[in-house]
Amino acid sequence: MNEAEKIDILSKLVSFKSVNDHEKQVAEYLQSLFKKHGIESHLVPVNGDRANLVAEIGSGKPILGVSGHMDVVDVQAQNWKTDPFQLTAKDDKLYGRGATDMKSGLAAMVIALIELKQNHEPFKGTIRFMATAGEEVGQEGAEVLQKSGYMKDIDSLLIGEPTGYLTVYASKGELDIDLQSLGKAAHSSMPALGNNAVEHLINVINQIKAQLQKPMADATNSVLGKTIFNVDVIEGGTQPNAIPGHAKAVLNIRTIPELSNQKILDLIQEVLDNYNATTSGKVTMEVGMNIIPILGNKNSKLLKLVQKIGQPYLQKQNYTTDQIKQFEQQAKLSGIPFSADEILAVGVSGGTDASKFFIDQPNNCNYVVFGPGNNNAHQDNEYVSKTMYLDFIEIFKQIITEFFA
Amino acid sequence: MNEAEKIDILSKLVSFKSVNDHEKQVAEYLQSLFKKHGIESHLVPVNGDRANLVAEIGSGKPILGVSGHMDVVDVQAQNWKTDPFQLTAKDDKLYGRGATDMKSGLAAMVIALIELKQNHEPFKGTIRFMATAGEEVGQEGAEVLQKSGYMKDIDSLLIGEPTGYLTVYASKGELDIDLQSLGKAAHSSMPALGNNAVEHLINVINQIKAQLQKPMADATNSVLGKTIFNVDVIEGGTQPNAIPGHAKAVLNIRTIPELSNQKILDLIQEVLDNYNATTSGKVTMEVGMNIIPILGNKNSKLLKLVQKIGQPYLQKQNYTTDQIKQFEQQAKLSGIPFSADEILAVGVSGGTDASKFFIDQPNNCNYVVFGPGNNNAHQDNEYVSKTMYLDFIEIFKQIITEFFA
Numbered sequence: 155m156n157e158a159e160k161i162d163i164l165s166k167l168v169s170f171k172s173v174n175d176h177e178k179q180v181a182e183y184l185q186s187l188f189k190k191h192g193i194e195s196h197l198v199p200v201n202g203d204r205a206n207l208v209a210e211i212g213s214g215k216p217i218l219g220v221s222g223h224m225d226v227v228d229v230q231a232q233n234w235k236t237d238p239f240q241l242t243a244k245d246d247k248l249y250g251r252g253a254t255d256m257k258s259g260l261a262a263m264v265i266a267l268i269e270l271k272q273n274h275e276p277f278k279g280t281i282r283f284m285a286t287a288g289e290e291v292g293q294e295g296a297e298v299l300q301k302s303g304y305m306k307d308i309d310s311l312l313i314g315e316p317t318g319y320l321t322v323y324a325s326k327g328e329l330d331i332d333l334q335s336l337g338k339a340a341h342s343s344m345p346a347l348g349n350n351a352v353e354h355l356i357n358v359i360n361q362i363k364a365q366l367q368k369p370m371a372d373a374t375n376s377v378l379g380k381t382i383f384n385v386d387v388i389e390g391g392t393q394p395n396a397i398p399g400h401a402k403a404v405l406n407i408r409t410i411p412e413l414s415n416q417k418i419l420d421l422i423q424e425v426l427d428n429y430n431a432t433t434s435g436k437v438t439m440e441v442g443m444n445i446i447p448i449l450g451n452k453n454s455k456l457l458k459l460v461q462k463i464g465q466p467y468l469q470k471q472n473y474t475t476d477q478i479k480q481f482e483q484q485a486k487l488s489g490i491p492f493s494a495d496e497i498l499a500v501g502v503s504g505g506t507d508a509s510k511f512f513i514d515q516p517n518n519c520n521y522v523v524f525g526p527g528n529n530n531a532h533q534d535n536e537y538v539s540k541t542m543y544l545d546f547i548e549i550f551k552q553i554i555t556e557f558f559a
Numbered sequence: 560m561n562e563a564e565k566i567d568i569l570s571k572l573v574s575f576k577s578v579n580d581h582e583k584q585v586a587e588y589l590q591s592l593f594k595k596h597g598i599e600s601h602l603v604p605v606n607g608d609r610a611n612l613v614a615e616i617g618s619g620k621p622i623l624g625v626s627g628h629m630d631v632v633d634v635q636a637q638n639w640k641t642d643p644f645q646l647t648a649k650d651d652k653l654y655g656r657g658a659t660d661m662k663s664g665l666a667a668m669v670i671a672l673i674e675l676k677q678n679h680e681p682f683k684g685t686i687r688f689m690a691t692a693g694e695e696v697g698q699e700g701a702e703v704l705q706k707s708g709y710m711k712d713i714d715s716l717l718i719g720e721p722t723g724y725l726t727v728y729a730s731k732g733e734l735d736i737d738l739q740s741l742g743k744a745a746h747s748s749m750p751a752l753g754n755n756a757v758e759h760l761i762n763v764i765n766q767i768k769a770q771l772q773k774p775m776a777d778a779t780n781s782v783l784g785k786t787i788f789n790v791d792v793i794e795g796g797t798q799p800n801a802i803p804g805h806a807k808a809v810l811n812i813r814t815i816p817e818l819s820n821q822k823i824l825d826l827i828q829e830v831l832d833n834y835n836a837t838t839s840g841k842v843t844m845e846v847g848m849n850i851i852p853i854l855g856n857k858n859s860k861l862l863k864l865v866q867k868i869g870q871p872y873l874q875k876q877n878y879t880t881d882q883i884k885q886f887e888q889q890a891k892l893s894g895i896p897f898s899a900d901e902i903l904a905v906g907v908s909g910g911t912d913a914s915k916f917f918i919d920q921p922n923n924c925n926y927v928v929f930g931p932g933n934n935n936a937h938q939d940n941e942y943v944s945k946t947m948y949l950d951f952i953e954i955f956k957q958i959i960t961e962f963f964a
Contacts, residue, residue, distance in 0.1 A: 330799040342787070342789050342791055342811045342813070344908065345787055345789060350789055350790065352790045352791070352792075352793050353789075353790055356761055356764060356765070356790070356793075359761060360761070360765060382747070382750055384747050384750060384755055384758075384802055385755065385757045385758055385761070385796075385803075386747055386757070386796045386798065386799050386800070386801060386802060386803060387757075387795070387796035387797065387798065387799060387803065388757050388760075388761075388793055388794065388795050388796060388806065389793065389794050389795075390792070390793050390794075391790075391791045391792035391793060391809070392792065393791065393792065394735040394791050394792060394809045394811050394847065394848070395791070395811065396791060397789055397791060398790075398791060398792065401793065404796070404799045406747045406799050406800065408747070442799065443799070503749065
């Protein structure tokens with residue numbers, strides 16, 4: 155495939171407005187593209203206009219999973235300098251929603267498979283390509299594939315999310331907890347008639363922080379660091395003259411294996427039960443996002459291959475001193491060691507489809523994230539380096555070939 | 560004046576949409592009404608379409624102030640069964656915005672003055688009638704009159720706010736304090752990049768409550784009870800994935816002379832200064848409503864007159880046992896003793912124009928609130944009893960006459 159064709163495929167992917175929906179249209183396009191190149195694939199429906207796509211090349215064991223998601227986050231078009239759904243080139247930059255996260259990674263994987271197929275190289279095993287729906291909100295597509303058994307015989311999984319020239323093999327879990335406080339509204343001159351929902355909520359948040367303080371202090375993961383607790387939203391009351399009858403808050407907790415999501419939920423429930431039993435408060439919780447931490451195998455064959463094959467591309471970057479300083483600063487703030495000389499394997503806070511794919515085997519799984527892109531995922535004027543995109547096609551081909559060697 | 564004329568005047572007052580504005584139109588109407596009956600009056604401008612009206616009858620000392628406000632609170636017209644700005648009679652009830660709070664009290668005072676004037680009775684002193692603008696929001700009209708010297712020679716002040724057949728001579732002060740917390744927004748996976756404004760705000764509220772706990776416990780007023788502290792509004796953050804960079808809260812504090820508004824503000828400022836100096840938080844306050852407690856003289860001549868003259872009207876009410884039980888219940892919740900046999904003199908939480916009128920002499924002033932109305936002030940389908948409205952015209956005439964006797 156020549157460069158123009160490779161850009162065309164990415165351009166076509168970007169043109170689908172698969173904003174938390176309509177991934178089925180992307181899947182059907184990829185199915186027809188595979189078919190044109192002699193690769194069979196099938197849709198695995200999610201619901202509505204949503205579907206995953208699965209394709210296999212080769213046969214037998216081992217099975218290498220390669221995966222990317224087809225959905226993108228929403229755009230605020232007025233903030234964009236170009237049409238976010240029309241890939242636009244400027245110098246080495248290709249602009250568009252999903253250029254980084256992660257239609258370039260998805261396109262690079264698809265093209266790598268097509269070119270490997272065209273070369274008629276025999277594999278000692280199977281490549282299982284899985285394009286997913288709904289990664290950005292709840293990872294429903296990956297959940298469907300995992301529950302349908304597509305993960306149970308997989309040896310290693312490569313996800314093409316944007317890392318650029320570092321690689322991720324572990325990610326924190328995440329809990330969003332909605333706290334609802336129900337009191338009774340009243341004029342603030344007659345507090346005996348009311349029951350202040352905001353004050354109950356603040357009391358409960360204080361008690362939850364006290365309850366989690368020691369467990370959080372005691373638990374550390376050498377790759378992922380500490381549990382992170384944040385009160386991200388709070389809201390209650392509407393006017394200075396009225397005792398608020400209702401209030402709510404959202405807690406966001408980034409979790410590590412040493413202090414599990416369930417343990418945290420149990421500790422919080424204990425606070426609520428005790429508070430509601432001993433005061434006039436009525437504070438309840440609802441669990442929103444609940445994804446577990448994934449701690450991959452640092453010594454997996456796949457991870458070693460990614461580091462070896464990626465290294466020359468990293469060095470090709472010719473980073474300026476200023477750029478390196480900036481990388482160092484970013485890495486430091488995220489608690490990640492940084493070196494401009496080797497592909498670093500790190501743990502990160504943000505999750506991927508792996509949280510669903512590896513739900514039954516979250517520790518020591520052969521899980522690697524490596525794909526084209528930069529740190530402007532989800533932002534206005536998202537872009538990817540054209541060079542990096544094209545390089546990753548070669549990188550993916552080489553990783554897959556050597557994995558089966 | 561016959562009954563129809565008395566109802567007409569109230570009806571005309573209700574027809575003005577003096578919702579926190581346009582009191583000048585009410586004042587001009589009252590001025591022309593007074594003029595028709597030979598009473599001179601003058602407008603005291605507030606600003607824009609707002610003004611107070613001042614009229615005097617008689618001359619020399621003592622000076623008895625009689626006062627009512629011309630503004631009303633807003634309506635949600637869709638919740639009303641009748642046009643809120645058209646006085647509508649049904650049985651003994653007259654419906655309309657301000658029917659209770661307090662266009663009936665204002666009309667009764669105006670008619671009492673006109674009838675006293677018509678009788679040509681000589682007073683040994685002066686009645687100073689003051690109709691005010693903006694009582695419901697900040698009491699700006701009363702503030703202007705006080706600053707212009709209209710209070711400095713007054714012996715006693717009767718305010719016609721709706722009490723029905725009890726009377727008020729003391730009211731708590733009120734402080735609205737806006738707390739603003741400034742942090743730094745960041746993705747919640749990278750807390751080191753952010754500064755959680757909600758958590759700083761919660762910490763500060765905790766510290767303020769701790770700081771005020773002992774002073775509040777130590778201070779009690781025998782008439783007004785305890786200081787009341789409420790967090791009435793809190794707001795910060797918009798999404799579960801982001802560390803909030805900004806948050807705010809509104810504290811509402813009902814104050815008593817034993818723990819002054821200024822002392823409370825000083826204690827809170829101390830918390831803020833200390834918190835901002837020792838943490839990464841930046842929490843500031845802005846004082847909204849700031850009205851001081853007023854503690855009138857329980858033995859004033861005016862108060863004794865109100866109790867004596869009101870008593871036969873109270874007994875005329877022929878309350879049912881159920882009504883009396885309800886009154887008792889309401890009184891209990893407000894911390895007010897209740898008896899169906901005598902006009903009770905009480906302190907209340909809600910303020911009046913007195914907070915500005917008596918700003919230089921808040922303790923032991925000759926301050927009495929007594930006027931027609933019930934407990935549906937500010938509510939949908941507000942009404943006043945026609946009988947009570949007409950009775951208060953007689954009551955006001957008698958109080959004024961006996962005051963100068």
